[in-house]
Amino acid sequence: MTFALKGGSVETLRVTAQTRTPHVTLSQVTRSFKKAGAREMFAALGPIDLTLNKGEFFSVVGPSGCGKSTLMDVLSGLARPTSGEVMFEGKVISSVPDGVGVVFQEDASFPWLTVRDNIAFGLRRSGVDGPEVERRVAYALGFMGLRDFAGAYPAQLSGGMRQRVCIARTLVMQPRLILMDEPFGALDQQTRLLMGDELLRLWRETSATVLLITHALDEAAMLSDRVGVMSSRPGLFIDMVETGWDRDRDSRVVSTPRFGEINARLWEKLRVETMKVMGTQH
Template sequence: MTAANTSLNRSAPLRVLDTSPSQTPEEAHATLTGVTRHFTKNGSKELFHALGPIDLTLMKGEFFSVVGPSGCGKSTLLDALAGLSEPSSGTVMFEGRPVKGVPDGVGVVFQEDASFPWLNVRDNISFGLRMAGMDGAEIKRRTDYAMGFMGLKDFAGAYPAQLSGGMRQRVCIARTLVTQPRLILLDEPFGALDQQTRLLMGDELLRLWRETSATVLLITHALDEAAMLSDRVGVMSARPGLFIDIVETGWNRSRDSRIVSTPRFGEVNARLWEKLRVESMKVMGTAAH
């Protein structure tokens, strides 16, 4: 496969889309409607407006990324979708049901290395299944599949301290994969990795997305990562976070990291930075020129 045929029709214009694409309702997988989040500040009664109001529809099987300046509420948005926190107002739905707690079918991967140092790779990956009381044969089947898929079979008996940062993230992704999620939420999963490893991990993530047909939402600070991986990228404003731009990349589903050398990739990246630069300047307290 050449770099050219992993990409889209390069003549297609960049488009700003509504956050609720005009597709049939049954294709909507998760939605946020009028979602806001306020926090109390420093234990006082003063309210800190962190997010929203946000309206967003994730279509079934799409790869959607969110970029924005530091402190704009990206992770807060993810927490609401994951059921890890309740919004101050608005509704969050997954597969037609209100989100109350972490829904069945949702998997979350965080930036922090969440592996248990006292467990080897196999036991780390199967930990959640064992805690759920799953049948031993099914645990083995799922764990073997996840290790094979993520290239970890030869490291089944290794401990986290014996693995590189990229390998430990593979373990965390595999631990999510064994739960067979239909919606995968990723919060800066490759933020601590070097650029080369991030590109390779991005290829692995795209392969996982294609083969599982899961819907994926990725939070990232890296514009190139969002531009490479996503069907659509939402750009958020400075706090309180709002979507100020939604860019459809138009990549083919068979894409991989070779698209970073195409002119279209540069166009998408530039479009994201055009909006994000202004918002980042606001956070820094400087004027954009």
């Protein structure tokens, strides 16, 4: 049983752990740049073929500079692919589409706004009426455990709580696809595990499709239905790892033999690609 925020109320939805309904599709997607002063194009990504199923939690790992963030930009509509096609809910992405929310690694909270006003910011900019804003924000404050801090400013919060604020600000926009770029990268390991549990709860109760970019193999192994391993530049998917976790999983899976097996497989692939990157730098 999962829940989605609709009009400020909680609506019950019934979904399976793997609906296998295509939600996002990338077909032969590439992305190239031309560096200043260079004659040749710099190939950052692809060609990539990828399908994310509706309600899936998918993570991407890869060596530094492999195009993970470029992939995020293309998926979010912040950048156009050089070639190929990106589709969300059956429509080609040509700009930032409705229904897509992005959470970045950097603390994106506004220091001059309270927690409540930070969460409400996007809704107010979008012209949502006052009572609806209040309903959605009240839900998000409770859901993310921030109700007692609604009047606090970001400087008064821990790093983990500030990230909760950023996630809550995305949640109230009711995204059907959530893109996350290293959202817990600046946190210590223990906090990251706890934030991972919160993220899994959010994923289950909103039924959103989630794509997470991370450098942490254990984070990817714990959170995901599938993990895609990218090669060194230009980034391609060289392995797809099905974790086999139940939908109601949490951080306790890190103590299982299967978790160790997944980590080992991810590192086996990633080690080779990382050595290639290091070899080009020396």
